[in-house]
Amino acid sequence: MTRVEKHILRSLAGKRQSIWQVLRENPGYLAQITQTLSRLLDQEIIASQEDILCLTDKGQALAKEMGLIPRQDIQCPTCQGRGVVARELFARVRDEFESLAKARPRPSAEFDQGFVTPEVTVARVMLMYLRGDLEKQDLLFIGDDDLTSIAAALTGLPRRIVVLEIDTRLVDFINETARERNWPHLQAQTFDVCQPLPRELAGAFTAAFTDPVETLPGITLFLSRCAEALQGPDTALYFGLTTLEASPQKRYQIQKILLEMGFVITDIIADFHTYLLSWEESITKNFPFLQEGPLDLKPPTVPWYTSGLVRGEVVDGPHPKEKGAATLDQSFYFDEEA
Amino acid sequence: MTRVEKHILRSLAGKRQSIWQVLRENPGYLAQITQTLSRLLDQEIIASQEDILCLTDKGQALAKEMGLIPRQDIQCPTCQGRGVVARELFARVRDEFESLAKARPRPSAEFDQGFVTPEVTVARVMLMYLRGDLEKQDLLFIGDDDLTSIAAALTGLPRRIVVLEIDTRLVDFINETARERNWPHLQAQTFDVCQPLPRELAGAFTAAFTDPVETLPGITLFLSRCAEALQGPDTALYFGLTTLEASPQKRYQIQKILLEMGFVITDIIADFHTYLLSWEESITKNFPFLQEGPLDLKPPTVPWYTSGLVRGEVVDGPHPKEKGAATLDQSFYFDEEA
Known part of the structure; x- marks a missing residue:
């Protein structure tokens, strides 16, 4: 069994x-x-x-x-197992973020998007705060359809926030928000992760955040770009990783790569992220396993797609696995698990 | 900075x-x-x-x-960041455990003891439950001054629970509890982790739990014994690890060893454990850094010693680093960090 x-x-x-x-x-x-x-x-x-x-x-x-009893409801009802709740400064940030994010661009299946709830976006920023990665820090987001960069900016704490994002709609939205709010320290630019990291951004950041595609070549590339952007020892890397598209074997490979790149893993918080995936755009296009499965599917009744949050800290290097340009093909977005 | x-x-x-x-x-x-x-x-x-x-x-x-604001109180007040709260079956388990543990032996500094609160002990068992490591499973505890074995038995779910413990007072307490409660499936025996694992226990378990000493040779030995006791792929290892006695560099080495032994890390939950350390017995004997530090110490006003919970799952092997007998010396209990 x-x-x-x-x-x-x-x-x-x-x-x-x-x-x-x-x-x-x-x-x-x-x-x-x-x-x-x-x-x-x-x-x-x-x-x-x-x-x-x-x-x-x-x-x-x-x-x-098998001795199985009905599943006991023991996940924390206050924080849903995330360990943090929006209080003090972050209660205000969550409220402002919610109202600000109403005008966000809709998710695009083309780029494997699908965003997390505002509560979760702010929870990410809270974890960064708890770990000391926010105040006067230099943050890089590679891919940011969740607009975590904006939630971070709303705290008023980071020194500099750079967003590299493939979707020009998001780049425009973030830059426009920065202009309206008078945040010169928040800047987004169009970037395809297969391009080399802009030279001026290498070694320029104290923390990097990414929510990569779930294939091994894809993750390796996203994490490498983040590693290349970090200043050195004591800087931090955050990324989302779901078990739904990553077997224990794949996660094992990812952890090996993380260690080889010089990171110690400080946090793995399961089910940290709850995603809101639209039925037509995301699920029917991106999850062939569900479509080809044995069941007659109807639209989701619960937010079923969750992912963990992983944080690593540089102890040596960092040593990115990939540096120059990379080629994108289908295996970048899909494998037998994702 | x-x-x-x-x-x-x-x-x-x-x-x-x-x-x-x-x-x-x-x-x-x-x-x-x-x-x-x-x-x-x-x-x-x-x-x-x-x-x-x-x-x-x-x-x-x-x-x-430096842009530092007063520390925001954002850790979840309901679960203290653990992600689980004792509800349903586990509310009863916590109550019974609390009353049962009143008669426990006092912690001994000789064996680097100091136990966690009942709430935390049951939270460990809850995490094991959530991950599917409890029902009809075969559990090994290497060292169990926290009496997690008894909390696990109180759920009525595991098939077999074996405790290997160096302190005969604890061995007696656990065996006596098992006799009184009519739990033939819970057995404790005296064991020094430097001895080889009893042959009949090798490959016999689906999950192992240990709260090792904090030096690298010590942890390697405890984790190796656990790995040797596990059946193979899909079985799980749990252990406590504090940052207070383990630098990022040491934790990096531990993670390397975990991966080499064939484990993927599935959870790292910071500050999961809150310890109750007695002033005379534990702190003054075991923490030379505090004694030699710059401050005139008074007994603790908050439970200051916390540790994280790490869970790994076997993807290959497991391949224990150490197998036979090992020699114990001072470096087993103390290093420049612990």
Whole structure:
């Protein structure tokens, strides 16, 4: 019985659940979960009614034999397991960010976008604050459809914020916001991660944040650009990483690369990010596993796509894996897991 | 300005603080923090009155120049940043554990003991539950002065729980509790981590938990014993690790060893554990840096010693670094950081 099977049975031990809730509760990756669901359906351990899943009698007997109890609701209701809540300065930042972000460009599937909730965006900035990566620091964001740069600027704490982003709509939105708010220290520019890092940005930052595509070549490139942009020891790297598109093996490779680049990992906070993915634009285009899976899908009923937050600190170097230009092909955006 | 200095100034930017609160808020390691405090006192950036610290006028000017604001209280008040709270089954477990643990043996400085609060002990078990490492699983605890084994048994979920512990008082307490409660599946035995792992325990477990001593040879040995006890891929390792006795460089080495042993790191939750250290027994014997530091110490006013929780999952192997007997000397318990 694999870990993924066990989690599926546990999600269903208490009650019928939509596929979306089952996905949300599972630490496996999408290809593995959908394959496992197919097998459990074939073996008549679970049954489905459209996108609702339940255990069969056979499944219930199996869950009992495995000692599985209905999933206990023990994640912190106040912070959803993130560990931080928007208080003091950050309560104001969250409110301002919410109203400011109403005018944001809609997510584009072309660039693998899909953004996190305002609460989560500000939670990221709060973690940066707790770790000492905000006050008078120089921050780089590579890709910023979540507008974390704007949330950071709203705190009034960073010295300099640079955003490199492929989507000109976002670049324009960020620069326009900076102009309106009179933030000369926030600047966005168009950038394709396959281009070399602009020379003047190498070694210029004390912290870098990126939410990379989920393939190994893609992640390596995003993290390398961040590493190249950092000043040296004691500077920090933040990135989002989901288990849904990254198997333990892939995450193992990513951690090896991080260590080889000279980072010690200081935080891995599971399910830190909750994403709001639109049905047509994001899900139907970007998740072939769901489309080809055994179930008749309906639009999500819960925010099912979550990702962890990883923070690393430079102990040596940093030593970026990639430096010059890189070539983009399909394997950059998709692999057998993502 | 180092990260550690910045954190000290930030802790004091808002108000006078005891050394214990400053230690609690600092991500540095003890030797580094006490050295830095000495230097800041010498430079008249901070001043001390017994064990209370504050910024001098010079320090306040410096903090302002660095853009430091008084530390914002944004850690989750409900879960203290752990992400889990004792609800449902675990509310009962916490209550029973608290009453049961009242009769526990007092901590012994001889074995580097000092235990976490009942809330934290149960939080560990909750994280194991969330990750699927509890129901019908086979658990090993190497060292268990926190009695996490008993909290796990109280859930009624694990199949088998084995405790290897050097302190016979704890071994007796756990075995007696198991007898009284009629838990034949919980067994403790005396074990010195320098002895080889009992042959029948090798490859016998699905999860292992340890709270190792903080030196690199010590941690390597504890983690190796755990790795040797695990069945193979998909099994899990949990351990506590503090930044107070482990520099980024040491944690980097530990992560390298983890990866070499075949583990992917799935969770690093900072400050997960809050310890209750008795003044005479633990602090005055085990923390020479504090004793030799620049301050006239008084007993702690806050639980200042915290540690993170690290979880790894086997992707390959596991491949323990050490297998046979090991020799114990002073470097096993103490290094220049611990």
